Amino acid sequence: MTPNSNFNNKFNSKFGSKLFRSLRTQLLLWLLVPLVLFVGFNIWVTYNNAIAMATVVHDRMLLGSARIIAEQIRYEDDVLQVVIPPAALELFQSDSHDRVYYRVVAANGTLLAGQIDLPDPPRLPHNEESTYFNAIFRDDPVRIVAFSQPVFGVPAQSSVLIEVAQTQLSYKMLSDRMWEHTVQQQLAILVLVVLLLLLGLRHGLAPMMRLRDRVQRRKPGTLEALDAAPVPTELVPLVHAINDYVQRLDDHMSAHGRFIANASHQLRTPLTLLNTQVHYGLRSSDAGTKDAALRAINNGVQHGIRLVNQLLTLSNAETGVGHPLRQTDVNLIEVVQTVLEELATLAQAKHIDLGFESAAAAVMVHATPSMLEELVANLVDNALRYTPAGGRVTVAVTSTGHATVLRVEDNGPGIPEAEREQVFERFYRLHHERSDGSGLGLAIVREIALASKAEIALSGPTIEGGQRSGLIVAVTFPAVPGTADSAPEPLV
Template sequence: MSRSLRAELLAWLLLPLVAVVAFNGWTLRLDATRTADLITDRTLLASARVIAEQVKESDGRVESLIPPSALEMFASPDREKVIYRVLSPSGELIAGFPDVVEPPKPPQGLEPAYYEGEFRTEPVRAVALAQPVISKVYGGNALVIVATTLHGRDRLVNEIWQNSLRDQLLLVGVAALLALLGLRRGLAPLLRLRDELRSRDPESLKALEPDRVQGELRPVIDALNHALERVRAYILLQRRFVADASHQLRTPLAVLKTQIAMARQDDDPQLRREALSAIEGGVGSMGRLVNQLLTLARAEPGGAAMRKEQLDFGTIARKAVEGLGIIAFDRNIDLSFEAPDAALPIYGHVTLLHELVVNLVDNALRHIPEGGRVAVRLASSDAGILLVVEDDGPGIPEADRERVFERFNRLAPSTVEGTGLGLAIVKEIVAAHDGAIVLMETQPPPGLRVEVRLPTADAAAKS
């Protein structure tokens, strides 16, 4: 199930707002209740004071007249019940209902006491007020209690709360509408980008324009452009590989085809054997060329995914040199190998590192005269691993040392059979392992010294 970015952004905008409205609704209910209680209390206190003003001594008795204005204050459509009770300083009931609930604590001084209770199973809110009575016989404070039912107060609470909540919900609705419009406008560049990607030519790898979207989306565009660049490089790599392979295989295949045709037409067994030997040599050369092309394709950036692991470069180099011992023996070349006893940890691809050493040593063995010398040395330092391949051959002129790394480039004149891919492969393998390669003249000349520096496993992990 696909997720909607617009819906998620809108939800993250509105859900906190809804939570705030819910909290505000709760606080508004409390405020509305306090407001309604304040209005009710003021009405109760005004009524109680009107009644208290009528408490006086007459003919030796304390009595109280209940003026109609004291009860008319509660007139409303809710038809509230107003209950009152007046007690003399001696505690005698002089007016009102005897079962009106008394306050939990008597009022202190002349301050009124507000409280809630029940009158005949109906909830009421009441006020108790102490009224001084001046008398030689009944001196003291009379107690005036006025209570009212809560229908009107509850209605007032609901009206205040509902009106405030309605305003809050209306605000949320307007905010949601504005947020939706804002998201629609804000996502417009992204939607235009989507439409552009859908409508563009499938073969087009043109980079996207980052200026057409907001700054927050530019990293996404940069990542897409980087991916498109990698795809473009990979396609160019494949095309170059196919072109190189077809170019280099076309001539050997034509020669093989000619040799096969001649072997078929020749009835002389000796000539046929010579033709078969030539065909065998051609097949061997083609096999080496194919292997070098595949190694080159694997080593290039964007080629086959390299699965690197921690290896011992000393062991890899030793096996590579030992495998070339037969060539050195056949050509009477002194091939030596020196390496420290300690392991040389490196983070890399075992096959490519093996081909790195093989190509360097094989190149040296093929380009020096018989009876020459090739020395392979390994060393380790804080700067990394150093591989040195040194020979006493004719060397490479300084002007040609960069050109020899180009593909299929062979120095002229050259009497050595080869494809011109050895040093190109070496350069790609060194680059794939974040290393560096340098060609220089031996001391004393002539000769060629090749230095390859590769990072150790610890240095590669830190980088």
């Protein structure tokens, strides 16, 4: 195959694909296909009608010729005499130059006139009756009429059989002309309909083109809703869908902008402190002061590393909502135990009683393993950071036939009911907080829960010694088929 042919094939393929993606082309095809089928059926019916009409005309001419011959039969001097008048044959004069044959036979089979070898009719007609049939005569297809004419006054003679045959050139010419004339009319009508359809489609699709132009003329960054008033009824759902998408895009971009601004602020503050501590340590000549500055720098670096890691985790979790990461069945008990072992040092440093409750050795949930570990780690880390020294944090896992619930409970300051929905926003911090948290923990938990098709709920505080304190975070996962059920417990 030559390069030119490859280019032509690719061009034709792309052009054809683009053409058939056109709404105008598809609508035109859907309208033309049934119309073309109808025209084809009509042409077929017209062809049959043309043949039937030509047959009727041809048969009447044959019968007329036979009757003219029959009128000239005489019985004179005890002999049947037949005179073939010129008018009987002039009926068939045409440009097709058909050949005409005839035969007149007495009742006893005696040939009175014409060709003796003209084929006999399939059945003998009764008096004043005619019958028509097709035959091959002298290698030509012919149409034949057989007409029975009674002759009165003839002894032992009841009737005479007259046959007139004609080749079918004029018959075919007549039927073809009638059919071709009808086909030309049908094609002319089809072309006119196509032109009217193109004009109608152009006019009908004009509102869609105007809507396209309105969208294309909008300036970059414009997120105003489209006006559905000048749009046809069929396009109103499309306009509403575009407006809904624009609204969601506006919300996403606003949240994205807030996220960048908050992240910049969260990173700028520790970097500014680090810079101050570095200058302070460089200006000081005392070794103890330098060590204190280094320890402060180390704490600031650790805080920055944790913040960056949380930002990356949040980004991965958000990606998992729109495009789920590879998920599998994970043993939630093992994940919780691993997290508690890693955070045991932090709990001991704050003298916090960190406990775990579960009635089963293995409880399976469907999730991404790394994301599930981040979810548990953030919940427990938040509880440990906001629980005062000497407090307690309890993690519990329960499973029923319908759901698996991870519950993290602490006796810290809790979250007021009015702010429980806001704490899931990025960088949101309660006014009374004194923790070094970044405000990303619960935001990460919510995104991971959404990606795992789990639900998260906050409850509390509880009553202890007349004081209201504590928070319960419950994450409910869909049950994994085939997992053994443990005894259900009340969660809140």
